[in-house]
Amino acid sequence: MCGIVAYIGPRQAYPILIKGLHRLEYRGYDSAGVAVLNSDLKLYKCKGKVAALEEAVKDKDLSGNIGIAHTRWATHGEPNDVNAHPHFSYSRNLAIIHNGIIENYAPLKNELINRGFRFESETDTEVLIHLIEDIEINEKVSLAEAVQIALNQVVGAYAIVIIDKNDPDTLIAARKGSPLVVGIGENEFFVASDATPIVEYTREVVYLNDEEIAILHRNKEIKIKTITNIEKTPYIQTLEINLSALEKEGFDHFMLKEIYEQPRSIRDSMRGRLKAREGIVLLGGIIDYQQKLVNAKRIIIIACGTSWHAGLVGEYLFEELARIPVEVEYASEFRYRNPVIYEDDVVIAISQSGETADTLAAIELAKSKGATIIGVCNVVGSSIARATHAGSYTHAGPEIGVASTKAFTAQVTLLTLMALMLADSKGTISKSRFNQLLHELDDIPGKVEETLKVNDKIIEIATVFKDVRNALYLGRGYNFPVAMEGALKLKEISYIHAEGYPAAEMKHGPIALIDEEMPVVVVATNKGTYEKVVSNIQEVKARKGKIIAIVTEGDETVKALADHIIEVPETEEMLVPLIATIPLQLLSYHIAVMRGCNVDQPRNLAKSVTVE
Structure with missing residues (x-):
């Protein structure tokens, strides 16, 4: 991890590379580097x-x-100048940038x-480029062939781009388990970890x-072959990213912009799928597997982080x-505990980036057991989108923004549509109730x-609690995952320790933490277990804790108890997470x-976690 940009063509490379690195800063990183070839290879x-x-x-x-060019999120070796990418080969004729982990780098x-050979850095990446050069020289093969041979010897994940001092007309790129996209222009190529550095130059990508x-x-035209030397016909796709989505558009931060984009992003996630007036939910991406869902004896949801909360x-x-009984699993644990999986299980894999390494590995495990895999992700062409049966x-x-906001509510929206479609197909919901929920969901944006x-109210509350060291978030039923997600957001970006709990579990331990210094955020909308x-x-309150309560508009009972209240519109209990999450993000x-x-760009975090 974390960010790769490369260019070859008639333009000056450095401005493209440096702008591309800025585009990729959202992924999280601790160092950066660039190598450009003119009369010499300068790094x-x-x-x-x-x-x-x-x-x-300068x-x-x-x-x-x-x-x-590259932005690095440290895996092997501490963040410093020497361990930063790119890395030279031993002769300094080759340079490489690399995302991922070479697991067998030590032997x-x-x-x-x-x-x-002698090594300057502590990285696994430097081992790979030395190996490639050693093969190139001793086997007397081309650089592309040397890369192919070397990649058959390594174990792990990689997305790499290699530049050769002695061949100023060629870049070599390869991937396994870490994303890489090639942009195709007029007599030029762009390479990146994702499409964000490419979109302003070309819409055609592989x-x-x-x-x-x-x-x-x-x-020349792009040439693709596998590490087993099978030639592939490039499948060229057209990007649909709007360049304005990559700019702050007047907001102070991307996170704030993305919080405010949620009325639109929720609507876009329903567009063409929810037809409330006709009483229809249609998810074209999974229609061929709809009967598999109907017949499933069990659904297993696998995800990490915020996506795991959406799964809850x-x-x-x-x-x-x-x-249908559902199990929600951390992908990182699921893949290592020899889970019981049946052929009639349906596994729903959720990932914002579609590249989460643990989730991808869990998918492969479930597929090997014969389960049907449905993907839910945000990035077109991502690895999870291609690894699943449907999605x-x-x-x-x-x-x-590294801390997920609109992706979470979009995931919950899509899961809601999926559950409604399945309930209608199975006949587990009356038509009147089904239509009622469709109309309410249509009103959510x-x-x-x-x-x-x-x-403005939340700014006032934040002023009061900005210096606390701990916080507790509570919710019940559908709001328990909301509490966990709210706590995660506070941890991720403010570095305040926070925990989310089912409200009833508070008295089984966390209540010992409560005193007059402890803010307790409670999702207390007037549904269910109110x-x-x-x-x-x-x-x-009996222990002098400070209550910040998310309540339904007009609530008087909690208002009389809480130190601070945040009112949200009334909705169906199962749709409350789409609304109650918003003030917690803002807080x-x-x-x-x-x-x-x-x-x-919170410290130590990466947007797309492509290593285990």
């Missing part, structure tokens, strides 16, 4: 942000129309050391598949509406827009800003 890199790299090279000659490194190598030669909401939805895109649009008007939540609030955002935190 510069440093710890810190892309701006620090720009400052370091007086350097970086002219040339072929180059590679490869020892073998190379025994043969006289997404590399696992174990594919792309040979990008100036003034999905568990309530599928069980209540479609009456649906959320259509949230690019999410640049407007209610989210109304909820966003609480922003009276029980009120009792939990009274338990907190985390404003607290983080007041604490001086880097909201869009």
